[in-house]
Every structure is written in structure tokens, then in C-alpha cells.
Amino acid sequence: MLRIPFRVVFEQRGETARRLSLLVPLASVLAALFFGALFLLATGYSPIDTYINMFRDGFASFNGITDTLALSTVLICTGISAAFAFQMNLYNIGGEGQLYLGLIGGAWAGIALGDHLPTLLMVPVVLLCGAFAGAAWIFVPAFVRSRLGTSEIVSTLLLTYIGASLIKHVIYTPGSFFRNPNTSFPQGRLVADSASLDSFGSSRLYPTFFVALVIAGALYWVVKRTEFGYRINVIADSPKAAYYAGIHANRTTMWVMLISGALSGLAGAMLIVGPYGKIEPSIITLGYGYAGIVVAALARNNLGLIIVSGILFSGLKVGGNNLQVTTDTPIHIGVMLQGAILLFALGGEAFRRYHIHVVRVHDVSTKKVAA
Amino acid sequence: MSNTSHEVAQGPHHNSGAASTALSAHSIDKKFPGVLANDSVDFDVRAGEVHTLLGENGAGKSTLAAVLCGLYQPDAGYLMRNGKRISLSSPRAGLQHGIAMVHQHFRLVERFTVSENVILGSRDLPFRLNRRELNEKVAAVAESYGLPIDPDATVGDLSVGQRQRVEIVKALYQGAEILLLDEPTAVLVPSEVEKLFENVHAMTAAGKSIVFISHKLGEVVEISDRVTVLRNGRVTGHVPGRGTADTKELARLMVGRDIELNAQRATHATGHEVLQIRNLSLSVNDVSVLTDISFNVHAGEMVGIAGVAGNGQRELADTIAGLISPTSGSVTISGSMTTDRGPVQAREVGLAYVPEDRLGMGLVPSMSILDNLLLTRDRQVVVDRISVRPEAARLIEQFEIKANGPDHLARKLSGGNAQKGLLARELSGGRGATKLLVVCSPTRGLDVGAIETVRRLLNDARSSGQAILLISEDLDEVLSLSDRVLVLYRGAVVHETAGETAQLSQVGAAMAGLSGGGR
Numbered sequence: 001m002l003r004i005p006f007r008v009v010f011e012q013r014g015e016t017a018r019r020l021s022l023l024v025p026l027a028s029v030l031a032a033l034f035f036g037a038l039f040l041l042a043t044g045y046s047p048i049d050t051y052i053n054m055f056r057d058g059f060a061s062f063n064g065i066t067d068t069l070a071l072s073t074v075l076i077c078t079g080i081s082a083a084f085a086f087q088m089n090l091y092n093i094g095g096e097g098q099l100y101l102g103l104i105g106g107a108w109a110g111i112a113l114g115d116h117l118p119t120l121l122m123v124p125v126v127l128l129c130g131a132f133a134g135a136a137w138i139f140v141p142a143f144v145r146s147r148l149g150t151s152e153i154v155s156t157l158l159l160t161y162i163g164a165s166l167i168k169h170v171i172y173t174p175g176s177f178f179r180n181p182n183t184s185f186p187q188g189r190l191v192a193d194s195a196s197l198d199s200f201g202s203s204r205l206y207p208t209f210f211v212a213l214v215i216a217g218a219l220y221w222v223v224k225r226t227e228f229g230y231r232i233n234v235i236a237d238s239p240k241a242a243y244y245a246g247i248h249a250n251r252t253t254m255w256v257m258l259i260s261g262a263l264s265g266l267a268g269a270m271l272i273v274g275p276y277g278k279i280e281p282s283i284i285t286l287g288y289g290y291a292g293i294v295v296a297a298l299a300r301n302n303l304g305l306i307i308v309s310g311i312l313f314s315g316l317k318v319g320g321n322n323l324q325v326t327t328d329t330p331i332h333i334g335v336m337l338q339g340a341i342l343l344f345a346l347g348g349e350a351f352r353r354y355h356i357h358v359v360r361v362h363d364v365s366t367k368k369v370a371a
Numbered sequence: 372m373s374n375t376s377h378e379v380a381q382g383p384h385h386n387s388g389a390a391s392t393a394l395s396a397h398s399i400d401k402k403f404p405g406v407l408a409n410d411s412v413d414f415d416v417r418a419g420e421v422h423t424l425l426g427e428n429g430a431g432k433s434t435l436a437a438v439l440c441g442l443y444q445p446d447a448g449y450l451m452r453n454g455k456r457i458s459l460s461s462p463r464a465g466l467q468h469g470i471a472m473v474h475q476h477f478r479l480v481e482r483f484t485v486s487e488n489v490i491l492g493s494r495d496l497p498f499r500l501n502r503r504e505l506n507e508k509v510a511a512v513a514e515s516y517g518l519p520i521d522p523d524a525t526v527g528d529l530s531v532g533q534r535q536r537v538e539i540v541k542a543l544y545q546g547a548e549i550l551l552l553d554e555p556t557a558v559l560v561p562s563e564v565e566k567l568f569e570n571v572h573a574m575t576a577a578g579k580s581i582v583f584i585s586h587k588l589g590e591v592v593e594i595s596d597r598v599t600v601l602r603n604g605r606v607t608g609h610v611p612g613r614g615t616a617d618t619k620e621l622a623r624l625m626v627g628r629d630i631e632l633n634a635q636r637a638t639h640a641t642g643h644e645v646l647q648i649r650n651l652s653l654s655v656n657d658v659s660v661l662t663d664i665s666f667n668v669h670a671g672e673m674v675g676i677a678g679v680a681g682n683g684q685r686e687l688a689d690t691i692a693g694l695i696s697p698t699s700g701s702v703t704i705s706g707s708m709t710t711d712r713g714p715v716q717a718r719e720v721g722l723a724y725v726p727e728d729r730l731g732m733g734l735v736p737s738m739s740i741l742d743n744l745l746l747t748r749d750r751q752v753v754v755d756r757i758s759v760r761p762e763a764a765r766l767i768e769q770f771e772i773k774a775n776g777p778d779h780l781a782r783k784l785s786g787g788n789a790q791k792g793l794l795a796r797e798l799s800g801g802r803g804a805t806k807l808l809v810v811c812s813p814t815r816g817l818d819v820g821a822i823e824t825v826r827r828l829l830n831d832a833r834s835s836g837q838a839i840l841l842i843s844e845d846l847d848e849v850l851s852l853s854d855r856v857l858v859l860y861r862g863a864v865v866h867e868t869a870g871e872t873a874q875l876s877q878v879g880a881a882m883a884g885l886s887g888g889g890r
Contacts, residue, residue: 225753225754226752226753226754227750227751227752227753227754228752229754230742230745230750230754233735233737233738233742234735234738234746237735237736237737237738238731238732238735238736240728240731240732241731241732241733241734241735241746243694243732244692244694244714244724244726244732244733244746245714245746245747246693246713246714246715246718
């Protein structure tokens with residue numbers, strides 16, 4: 001029998017050095033760029049030029065950076081939606097569906113309330129309606145999870161498909177309340193003017209970006225400083241300790257999931273008051289809700305880092321997607337690079353958490369016994 | 372852990388002085404990141420003797436045992452087997468040299484039968500097993516060392532003591548000449564310990580060598596032919612065993628200073644009834660867990676609950692702490708009915724509770740000491756950590772908790788310091804001044820130094836007039852600390868006695884469900 005004389009040993013690090021927390025992500029990105037360069041070279045594109053273009057289109061031009069921040073507005077919201085639930089080991093995978101409902105809820109308020117309210121009041125109402133619709137969409141999964149322990153992964157995910165059908169239904173059904181009555185094309189009905197915000201100057205960036213920042217900051221504060229956040233931390237770490245201290249895990253689970261759903265719904269409503277102004281059926285192809293899961297993973301569910309990871313991820317998307325427009329690089333190269341960078345960034349976690357070394361087989365001591 | 376040893380039928384054992392050295396370790400070094408777990412350790416065991424490795428948690432006993440059986444390779448030093456130098460690359464290699472380890476946490480497949488577990492890992496098995504023949508062989512090995520066991524029983528149905536027996540039979544079946552027993556008594560009740568010691572004598576009589584790993588002084592003195600004491604990875608003494616060893620001396624070698632384990636039972640008048648339990652019964656899924664329990668605990672009194680694990684102790688503690696609602700009966704803490712009122716209510720009238728599972732139930736591992744202090748206290752909507760910080764710092768100092776300050780994470784505390792932290796929080800009150808302290812297995816898994824401190828803290832609390840309910844599987848502990856002892860068996864109190872006059876044999880019999888006297 002052939003014996004390989006070396007073996008790779010993963011040894012868990014006792015404590016992650018602060019230096020590594022910075023070094024590993026940086027090295028991951030460099031490794032991803034190197035990996036992408038191999039493909040670019042193989043397909044006949046200059047890696048350096050491509051990367052410069054991507055960076056310029058994502059961050060270093062007026063249109064680039066404003067588009068990036070515009071996209072991050074939505075992704076920060078879906079990102080904190082995911083991270084807020086994940087940190088309590090509640091896997092709300094259905095942010096996507098809650099976002100659809102936010103779109104519907106926001107559009108309903110924007111159309112039904114007409115021009116009766118001033119913009120300053122109307123926009124918050126639209127946002128709240130979207131958030132409420134998102135929370136309503138997760139209510140049943142939250143309820144059965146907190147009372148019966150039913151897997152929220154499955155229930156929230158499946159509801160996303162129903163949400164997508166609902167979007168199609170309200171747009172494609174003739175005579176639908178949400179459908180534009182003035183054209184035979186299946187289009188969404190525009191919300192009242194008072195429910196629409198103007199973007200900054202010639203950009204596509206809307207003031208909702210700052211709402212997203214404030215909400216991210218507020219939730220961070222809630223988790224770090226309040227009694228509610230304290231409960232979340234206790235339950236997340238040890239449900240038995242919560243039980244011991246008389247903390248009701250059911251109630252907290254319910255609230256955390258509802259808030260998570262509301263945040264995804266809010267992201268949908270932000271699209272209503274911002275760029276869309278109506279229900280845009282193509283939303284079901286964009287995957288903003290799912291992207292929130294990636295944003296949360298990049299930030300390691302740390303609410304304080306969601307803003308950073310949301311903006312970086314958006315820049316990567318915007319820069320990669322623009323490659324085809326500004327150069328002759330096909331969009332697939334951009335998508336491949338996005339994937340590579342994410343894969344390496346998340347895979348780099350292994351190096352941060354484990355000490356990895358290659359040893360000769362006869363030295364291997366894989367089992368650890370308490371000294 | 373008192374000097375009063377368990378009464379054991381002394382089995383025959385060889386005159387170890389004449390026997391040859393079976394296995395020896397020479398100048399063993401073993402490093403782990405940040406620790407030198409073994410620092411030029413010498414050790415040897417002769418055929419037919421029991422040689423004990425004694426030391427506190429973290430002294431390097433388990434590391435040395437792992438080196439001896441081939442689980443670890445030493446960084447320096449070497450092993451000799453029957454005078455020949457050997458190098459063990461794996462536990463399997465160790466087994467080929469007749470060295471086997473019986474781990475503290477058993478490595479058995481619960482769904483398999485005893486026989487199936489015994490042959491687990493054997494090579495060169497026939498494609499089709501002849502079960503009858505196998506069972507006979509396993510039974511024969513077991514019988515010859517006085518380890519009766521049914522080869523066809525499913526391991527999942529066996530008691531802890533029986534499972535340990537399966538592990539030993541497995542080692543013997545595989546041809547072990549040298550058995551390393553890692554803290555074998557930690558999981559056993561007195562009668563099972565007795566049985567184990569008989570087995571050990573039977574094995575040594577047959578010429579096997581036993582390396583016995585322990586930190587319990589009483590049993591070490593009783594079972595060992597020789598004792599090697601380890602501290603901080605170094606050998607601090609080679610001492611002769613049975614009969615001649617002195618527990619005080621051993622404790623000093625182990626800890627590095629004189630210690631007093633048998634905390635003096637304070638004799639003083641006890642006050643009013645703090646805890647009253649009346650006809651308490653609890654059924655879970657129609658299975659009766661607690662049956663008609665009634666007793667009182669007075670101010671300044673410590674009542675001990677003895678019993679084998681799983682006889683309702685945890686449920687009793689949880690019910691008193693307000694975590695479980697009893698099926699019938701009542702719990703009254705300092706005059707207030709707390710039945711069905713929940714843990715917060717119980718704490719408001721003076722309950723403090725140190726659960727058995729200290730890290731994970733009593734403390735939140737990923738939280739700081741400061742945040743853990745807040746766990747059982749009133750918290751405002753916005754948690755006020757600033758005003759609690761000085762108190763946390765004061766408690767760390769007062770309870771001598773080794774920590775870098777209030778922000779030290781609970782999971783980074785050693786077992787003893789975690790327990791001290793938990794006691795600090797519970798004794799300092801929170802929602803109300805502490806009047807009743809319920810403690811479960813307060814010293815389990817702790818090293819000798821920490822045990823001493825924890826017992827002193829409990830005694831101090833009693834002296835200051837708090838009522839204490841001590842629930843522990845460590846019978847010596849219950850007997851040496853408590854003013855009164857109750858024995859819990861199958862959810863009922865079957866025996867009650869005063870602490871001073873308690874007879875170990877009587878209490879032990881009651882724990883095993885053999886007698887119901889005294890009540």
C-alpha cells in the first residue's frame with residue numbers, strides 16, 4: 001500500500017492573534033487576485049489592466065463609488081438582517097423573500113396613501129410598511145421555531161419561493177392593484193410623488209444610504225449595550241445559562257427573527273422610495289437578500305463590520321459588472337473574479353482559526369489529551 | 372477526600388520488590404504551545420504492581436500516560452519495555468507492546484454489544500464473526516479477572532461502572548500487560564470503587580502492571596504499591612504506597628504547600644427555617660423523578676444530599692431554584708412560597724444557586740466576568756456596566772480569582788477560578804441578600820488547592836448565617852461538611868443522619884438502595 005509520508009494537521013489556535021485578523025483577509029484577497037490572474041492570462045486579458053478597471057469602476061470614480069454606495073444601501077440592510085439572526089444561531093436564509101414582501105408592503109403604502117402626506121412623513125411610513133411586511137413574512141417561521149423548534153432554515157427558504165410567486169402574481173395579473181393600469185405591459189404602478197426621494201445630483205445614490213448606516217449603528221449599540229442585546233448574547237452562547245437565569249429564550253427568539261425579517265423588508269421598501277418607485281419584477285433575479293448572507297459571512301456576523309463588508313462587496317459587484325461596459329472583458333470574467341475573491345476571503349478563515357502545519361507521518365499526534 | 376479509606380477486601384498481590392521493571396520512561400519532555408507538560412519525567416512500573424501517578428489537574432499526569440501508551444510522542448526522552456528501548460508511533464503500537472489505556476471518558480459504541488466493543492479495532496477479524504465463540508472468549512477473559520459481564524448486553528444499557536469494566540476487558544482481551552487507568556474512580560460510587568479495587572488486585576495477582584492515575588489522596592494511599600507525584604510537569608516525589616504513605620505528605624508534594632482539606636465543621640446554633648420543602652413530587656413524562664420529599668434547612672446550617680448521580684439530585688436543585696415546577700408539593704424560601712414562581716422570584720427572596728454545570732449553565736463562557744456578574748441581577752433597559760465594574764473588581768480580589776480584571780472571559784478561567792467566580796456572584800447576592808445557597812458538586816473536577824478554597828467559602832457562608840444545601844456525589848465531601856445528611860435514592864429521601872455520627876457504610880448502603888434505615 002502506498003503511504004504518503006506527510007500529513008496536514010489542523011491545530012486549533014487558542015487565541016487568534018490580532019495581527020492575523022488583519023493579515024489573513026489581506027492575504028486572502030491577494031491570493032484571490034493571483035488566482036484570477038491565472039484565468040485572465042489564460043483567456044488573453046491583462047490582469048493588471050482588468051484589476052485597475054475593476055477598482056476604478058467600483059471605487060475610484062464618481063459613478064463607481066456612488067453606484068457602490070447605492071447598492072450597499074440595500075446590502076447593508078439585508079446583511080444586518082442576516083447577521084442579526086445568525087449571531088443568535090437563528091439561520092434566517094429567507095431574507096430574499098422578506099425583501100420581496102418589503103417591496104410589496106412599501107409599494108402598497110406608496111400607492112394607497114396617495115399624495116395626502118408630506119414626503120417627510122410619507123417616506124418613513126413607506127419604509128415602516130415595508131419593514132412590517134418583511135416581519136409579517138417571517139412571523140410563522142419565527143413562531144414555530146420559538147415554540148416548536150421547527151427549523152427556520154427550511155421554512156424561511158421555502159417562503160422565499162412563495163414570495164417570488166407573489167411578486168409575479170401582483171405584476172402579471174391583469175387589473176392588479178400593484179400593476180400599472182396605463183399600459184398593457186406588465187409593469188409596476190408608480191408610487192405617489194411624495195413617497196419618492198430624489199437621488200444626490202447626477203448619481204444614483206439615495207438618502208436611504210444614511211438610514212442604512214444609522215440602523216446598522218443602532219443595532220450594534222442595541223446588541224452591545226442594552227438588556228435585549230445582553231439576552232441575545234446569553235442565549236446565543238449557552239441556552240442553559242439563559243434558562244438558569246430566567247431569561248425567556250422563546251420570546252427573544254421571536255423578537256430577533258421578527259427584527260431580522262423587518263430589516264430585509266426595509267431593504268425592499270428602500271428600493272421603492274429610492275431607485276424603483278414601483279415593484280420591479282426583475283428583483284427576483286437580483287438576489288439582494290441572498291447577497292446579505294454573504295455580506296454577513298464576510299463580516300463574521302459582526303454588526304460593526306457589516307457596513308465595511310457591505311460596501312466592499314458592493315464595490316466588487318459594481319466593478320465586476322462594469323467590466324463589460326467599460327472594457328471588452330466579458331461579464332463572466334467579472335463574475336468569476338467576484339466568486340474567487342469571496343471564496344478566498346471566506347476560506348481564509350481556516351488560517352485564522354487553525355494553525356496548519358505539515359508533519360511527517362510518524363510524528364503525527366492528532367488527538368489531544370488534556371495535559 | 373478524607374483519610375478514612377473505603378473498606379476493601381485486600382486481594383492478593385505480588386511482592387513488587389522482586390518483580391522486574393515492565394515499562395519505564397526516561398527523562399520524558401513533552402511541550403505544548405505555552406506549556407511544558409512533562410519536564411524530564413522518569414517513571415517505571417514493575418510487573419504485578421500498582422504504581423500511581425498523583426497530581427493536580429494540569430500537573431502532567433494525563434500527558435505522561437498518553438506518552439506511555441503511544442498516543443503522544445515525547446519531544447525528548449525514551450521508553451523501555453522489559454529492558455529494551457521502544458518507540459511508540461500510535462496507541463496501536465503501544466498495544467502491540469502490551470500497553471493499553473482505559474480513558475476517563477469511555478470510548479465505547481453505545482449501540483454495540485459488549486463483545487462487539489471488545490473486538491472493535493482488532494485487525495484480522497474473519498469476514499463472518501462467530502458470535503458464540505467470540506462471546507465465550509470475552510466471557511472467559513472477564514471471568515478470569517473477576518469482571519463478570521454479559522457479552523451480549525448492549526453497552527448503552529450498562530451502568531457507568533459496567534462500562535468501565537468493558538473497557539478493562541477490552542484492554543485485557545487485546546493482550547494488555549500494562550493497563551493505564553486514567554482517573555478510574557471519578558465516575559464510580561463507593562461500592563463500584565470497591566469492586567474496581569478488587570479487580571485491580573486480581574489483575575496484579577496475575578502479573579499485570581497497573582498505572583493508576585488519580586488526584587484523590589484517600590484512594591491512592593489505599594490502592595498503590597508506589598506513588599509518583601507530579602507538579603507542574605515535574606516529578607516532586609517517589610513515595611511508597613499502601614500503609615506507609617501519609618496523605619498530608621502526599622498533598623504537600625502535590626500542591627507545594629500544606630493544605631487542610633477536612634474543613635472544620637463549625638458547631639454553632641442554627642437559626643430559623645430558611646428553606647422548607649413539603650411533599651415535593653415531580654414526574655417527567657409520567658416517570659416519577661422526585662417522590663414526596665420534605666425537609667428543612669435552617670439558617671447557619673449545611674444540609675448535604677448524598678446519592679448516586681441520576682437519582683433526582685439535579686431535578687431537586689432545579690425545582691428549588693424555580694427552574695422546574697413540581698407536580699405537587701411546595702417550596703418555601705424564607706417564608707415566601709416560590710413554587711411555580713420562576714427563578715427570578717426565587718432569587719428575590721434570597722436564593723442563590725451554583726449548578727453542577729458551572730461553565731455553560733452557571734456562567735456564560737464567551738462573556739466577561741463583569742457580564743457574568745450581571746446574569747442573575749437586575750439589569751436596566753440599557754445595561755449599566757460602569758457602576759458594576761468596581762464590584763466585579765472587588766469580588767475578583769476578595770475571592771482570589773486569577774483573572775486579568777473584570778473583562779476576563781469566563782471560558783479562559785481555570786475550573787477552580789470559574790467556580791470561585793460563580794460562588795462570588797451567588798454569595799454576594801444580587802436581586803436580594805443571599806439567604807439560601809444551593810450548590811451542586813461544588814468541587815467536582817477541581818484541583819486540591821481549589822477544593823480547599825471552595826470548601827472554606829462554603830463554611831464561611833454557613834458561619835455568616837446562610838442556609839446551605841449541598842448536593843454532591845462525592846460522599847466524603849458531603850459527610851465531612853454537612854450538619855445533616857439526607858440520602859436520595861430513586862427520587863426519594865431514604866436515609867437521614869447527623870453529619871458527625873454518619874456511618875459511611877450505612878450511607879453507602881442507602882445510596883445503593885439497600886437499606887432504608889434512619890427515617
